[in-house]
Amino acid sequence: MYALVIVEYPVKTLDKTFTYKVPTTMYSLIKVGMKVExxxxxxxxxxxVLNIFQKVPEVSYELREINRIVDDELILSPELLEIADYLKEETLCTKISAIQTMLPPGLKAGKKKEKNYTHYETYIKLNPSCRNILITSKGQQEIIDRLKVEKVVHQKEINNSSLKTLLRKNIxxxxxxxxxxxxxxxxxxKEKVLTKEQEEAFTKIKNGFNTSQTFLLFGITGSGKTEIYIKLIKEVIKQNKTALMMVPEISLTTQIASRFYEAFGNDVAILHSSLSKGEKYDEYLKILRKEVSVVVGTRSSVFAPLENLGIIIIDEEDSSSYKQDSYPKYNAKNIAEFRSKYHNIPLVLASATPSLESKARADKEVYKLITLNKRIGSSTLPEIHIVDMEKEMKKRNMILSELLQKKIKEKLTRHEQIILLLNRRGYSTFITCSNCGFVYKCPNCDISLTYHKTSNNLQCHYCGYLIKKSETCPKCEQTSLNYxxxxxxxxxxxxxxxYPDSxxxxxxxxxTGKKGMHEKIINSFKNEEYDILVGTQMVSKGLDFPKVSLVGVINADTSLNIPDFRSNENTFSLLSQVAGRAGRSDIKGEVIIQTFNPDNFIIKCVEEASYEKFYLYEMAFRRKLKYPPYYYLIGIKxxxxxYDTALAEAAKVKKYIESHVSEETITLGPTTANILKYNDEYRFQIIIKYRFDDSLKETLKTIxxxxxxxxxxxxxxxxxPTRI
Ligand SMILES: [Zn+2]
Ligand SMILES: [Zn+2]
Structure with a gap:
């Protein structure tokens, strides 16, 4: 018997597979998908192991034997192996890196011996073969009496010197x-009773249970999408199937996970990046051992080894975090679609601000559109005020406008809560010297350093470069640094x-870098231990705080000014979503958006809470400039x-592409990337826009x-790419 084995090999574009002999002792044990040494x-x-076969292979090397099966529990299912092939084809990665991406720490294939993450706890019990119980102390007798009743006790609960003696005596x-x-x-x-609108949405999706239909659940903020998810999954479990619930950010996982624990108890596994390696390993084992029916997680949970899937739900489907920015650059939504077809089960994409791609597909009836137009209970959509910051500047209100200051005070006296969004972390975004013009810049990247006051550090938000801030200008040594x-x-x-009392x-x-901090902040704000929550876009999506009656956006222009074809879409989504955090219960919500562009069309659409208006405007823009969803994009860096070697090579690549693509395909560049110098490397970008091009993948592989x-x-x- 022989086995074809794929190994981790340090060549980026090439997979390495080798044939090995299977020792006779392993004949009955070895399976396709197993990890072997x-x-x-x-x-x-x-x-x-990718394949097992009997015929003597014709290879140019001497056949050696498999040493051992590393883990008899971990077997990549035929589905996961197919997903690996799909990933390889779709993202041009190697099959082995696709497999590695799917697995949690401790289960990946490595050259070095993997750390064992299996977690044990020690329990104590009476030794059944010990007849002579010679007791010398009262403490020992107490332990024995307890064990006679409880049989097994966690060692942590007792752990004293009497126990040590009993253990030593083998009693x-x-x-x-x-x-x-x-x-x-x-x-x-107990589950909540659904409203008529929720019930209708539920029924429509349930009717598609044995199809691979994709649904777009387009529901305004606060329309109660989570209750629909829970009811759908309960239905799936009734049919002895499993469910995958995906959320974009860790902060949301925390909140949805607790709702799911309340609904499904221990039948839930959680997968996200802020779990410790050991926790990830454990949660993965729960799924592998079929001990849970529901998985809640972020991007990589799309690879959860759930068998017998019944439904996949992707919440906040427009979030860019479903796309992995690093190699392999996969989009979890595509994998979910693959799995939906594989199992013939529905995929639900949900959002209050659907991506243009999804909305366009729903318009073409590729996706089935389901809308939720009402907030649940007595809550209504918040009132939105736009504030012109240019006028405020003249009044010397540099950070908070008059209106926002007034409203904050008002809400504080009424003991209501406030969320303020500022999509930039740190203290000051750059420091410059008023004497000589010096600016603190990252030596590796073409970007100014951000000052963090707590640590008195200057930090590059791209590569992580860090230096201590000096009191004087490093160039002219004057005390003339300005923030x-x-x-x-x-x-x-x-x-x-x-607001000193707030x-x-x-x-x-x-x-939130420290483990468990997301959870801690969200819970303490929910428990009203704080009045004001300040944050980056982390605070914008999905969070549900009933006492929040005011949301303030400090600078709406930050995301609008990013040079990217999606900046309008991202701005609309961010502002609408953060606005949706206000007034989610019986308290009326208000939103104040500060901007230097009060007449900007996108901001107007947010003010009117009109997705439809935004959608039509943005689609016209995308059509004109040949961007998605009208054209597909490929970004090549x-x-x-x-600088010179990168540019020269980029020019050669461009030339090759141009001579190998169809006439309708557009090739742009090379231009300098958004950040030309990044991590001490120079980056040039070529962009391909295409509609149909059968030979394009081959061309890319050749390049x-x-x-x-x-x-x-x-x-x-x-x-x-989600951004260029
Ligand atoms: Zn200076
Ligand atoms: Zn840097």
Whole structure:
């Protein structure tokens, strides 16, 4: 018997598979999809079995034997192996990197021995074979009496010297039991009764249970989408099937997870990036062992090894976080669609601000559109005010407008809560010297450094470069450093000064870096331990705080000014979503949006809460400029150690593409990328816009294999990038 094994191999574009002999002792054990240890050169490495066969293979190398099966529990299902092929084809990655992406830490294939993440806890019980119980102390007797009643007790509960004596005398024995790190003990709550509108949406999707139909659930903020998800999944579980619930951000996972624990108890596994490696490993095992029917998670949970899937739901489907920015650059929505077809089950894409692509597909009836137009209960959509910051500047209101200041005060006296959005972290976005003009810049990237006051550091938000801030200008040594640009850290400080009695909490990447911080901030704000929540876009989506009656957007122009074809869409979505955090219960909500562009069409659409108006405007713009959803995009970056080598190679790549694509395909560039110098490398960009082009993938593969393959230059291809 022989096995074809794919191994981790350090060549970017090439997969390496080798045939090995299967030792007779493994004949009945080995399966396709298993992780095995094989000899490779002088060392032992891990790989996955892709095929098992009897015929003597014709290979040019000496056949060696598989050393051992690494993990008899982990078997990649035929579905996951097909997904790996799909990923390879769609994103031009290698099959082995696709497989590695699907697996949690501890289960990936590596050259080094993987750390074992299995978690054990120690329990104690009476030794059944011990007849002579000689007791010398009262403490020991107590333990024995307890064990006679309870049989098994967690060692942590007793752990004293009497126990140690009993263990030494072998009267009591310790047993190690594998346990999971995450174990919730939440009581299951009864489900809420759905409104008529929710019930109708539920029924429409339920009617599509045995089809691979994609539904677009377009429901305004606060329309109660989560209750529909829960009811759908309960229905799926009744049919002995499983469900995958995806959310874009970790902060949302926390909130949805607790709703799901309340609905499904221990039948839920959670997968997201802020879990510890051990927790991820445990949650994955729960799924692999078929101990849970529901998985809630962020992007990579789309690879959860759920068998017998019954439904996939993607919440906030327009979020760019479903697309992975790093290799392999996959989009979880595409994988979900693949799985929906594989299992013949519905895929539900939900949002209050659907992506243009999804809305266009719904218009063409490729997706089935379901709308929710009412907020549940007595709540209504908030009132939106736009404030012209140019006028405010003249009144010296640099950060908070008169109206926003007044409203904050008003809400504070009424003990209602406030959310303020500022999509920039740090204290000041740049520091410059008024004497010599010096600006703190990242030496690796073409970008100014952001000042973080708490740590007194200057930080590059692109590559992470960090230096201590000096008191004087590093160039002319004068004490003439000035701080410009506003970040969340400074906003927090300003609020504390302006409203000294208020309790302010901040949520951004800087404070949520520590494990469990998301959860802590969200819970303490929900429990009304704070009055004002300041944050970046992390605070914009999905969060549900009944006491929030005011949402303020400090600078709506931040996302509008990003040079990207999606900046309008992102701005509309961000502002509409954050506005949706206000007035979610019986308190009336208000939203104040500060901008230097009060007449901007997108801002007007937000003010009128008109997705339809925004959609028509933006579609016309995309059609005119040949952007998605009218055209597909491919972004190619040629990255090099020097400006000249990168540019020269990019020009060659462009020439090759132009001579190999169809006439209708448009090739633009090379231009300098948004940030030309990044991580000490220069980046040039070529953009391809196309509608139908059968040979394009082949052309791209050829480029990857033949251009910029030397050490000083490389190519980075992004198919359907979410930003360019
Ligand atoms: Zn200076
Ligand atoms: Zn940098």
């Amino acid at each position: 094989v000899p490779f050169g002088n060392s032992l490495i891990h790989g996955f 009591v024995i310790a047993v190690k039991v594998q346990t999971y790190r995450l174990n919730n003990q939440i009581e299951i709550k 410009y640009g506003l970040g969340t850290e400074k906003l927090e400080q300003v609020l504390k000064e302006l 309790r302010v909490i901040r949520m951004d990447q800087d404070v 040629v990255v090099g150690k020097t 990857e294999e033949n251009y910029a393959t030397n050490k000083s230059c490389y190519i980075d291809i992004d198919i359907n």
